[in-house]
Amino acid sequence: MKKSAKILALAVALFSGFGAASAQAEGFKTGVDLVSSYVWRGSELGNSPAIQPTLSYTLDNGVVIGAWGSYAVLKDKNLNTEANVASDYRYQEVDLSVTIPAGPFSLALVDYYIPNLSTTNTKAFDFSKTGPNVIEANVTYSAGDLSLLGAYNLTGADAADSHAYYGEGSYKFYNGKDGFSAKAVVGAGSKYFYGGVGGTEKKLALVNTGISVAKDRYTASYVYNPISEKSSLVFMASF
Numbered sequence: 001m002k003k004s005a006k007i008l009a010l011a012v013a014l015f016s017g018f019g020a021a022s023a024q025a026e027g028f029k030t031g032v033d034l035v036s037s038y039v040w041r042g043s044e045l046g047n048s049p050a051i052q053p054t055l056s057y058t059l060d061n062g063v064v065i066g067a068w069g070s071y072a073v074l075k076d077k078n079l080n081t082e083a084n085v086a087s088d089y090r091y092q093e094v095d096l097s098v099t100i101p102a103g104p105f106s107l108a109l110v111d112y113y114i115p116n117l118s119t120t121n122t123k124a125f126d127f128s129k130t131g132p133n134v135i136e137a138n139v140t141y142s143a144g145d146l147s148l149l150g151a152y153n154l155t156g157a158d159a160a161d162s163h164a165y166y167g168e169g170s171y172k173f174y175n176g177k178d179g180f181s182a183k184a185v186v187g188a189g190s191k192y193f194y195g196g197v198g199g200t201e202k203k204l205a206l207v208n209t210g211i212s213v214a215k216d217r218y219t220a221s222y223v224y225n226p227i228s229e230k231s232s233l234v235f236m237a238s239f
Contacts (some may be wrong), residue, residue, distance in 0.1 A: 042208030046091025164193035195227030
């Protein structure tokens with residue numbers, strides 16, 4: 001755990017030292033999203049409406065240090081724990097991140113803290129295989145209406161099974177005078193981690209397809225996961 005924490009601290013320090021100018025103004029930024037359900041990379045998490053606050057600070061070199069959370073409004077009695085028994089928890093997640101802009105690229109290191117992953121160990125910043133954290137490194141490329149993402153789990157709870165990976169492409173195909181915009185999303189990742197099938201299979205599988213339509217602060221998204229054969233229609237309001 002101490003070794004992983006030192007690696008994370010070193011990475012954050014290095015990331016904070018390199019960064020290109022960003023269009024985002026220096027300083028703090030806060031916000032909150034209200035969602036009808038929390039769907040992430042093709043999988044529904046928590047089976048409940050959720051409140052998702054965000055807090056970030058942008059340095060003068062464009063590096064962004066952020067915190068994001070998701071808190072289910074309703075209890076989910078079907079949420080599985082490590083003991084594979086029904087629990088009476090509300091899904092919770094708190095993510096910390098450092099993002100570096102580099103031209104059309106953005107490099108990020110993310111700590112996903114999900115206390116519901118464990119019934120015995122809910123310690124934040126425990127990056128061991130039995131802890132409730134997963135550390136991911138990702139890179140995003142953006143050019144016009146096209147955006148590409150590549151992500152890989154470095155350490156934490158996922159390392160107990162395997163190191164999952166994920167890739168996603170999105171394209172904004174509509175930007176009308178009526179104020180609406182629309183984009184299509186296709187994502188593929190490790191079958192066991194993103195397909196909702198369990199196990200340790202690293203096989204790449206199509207796990208996330210869908211379309212999102214947005215206007216002003218409102219977004220509606222249809223998401224289908226071909227592996228789990230589940231679909232979701234999500235409404236989001238951002239403030």
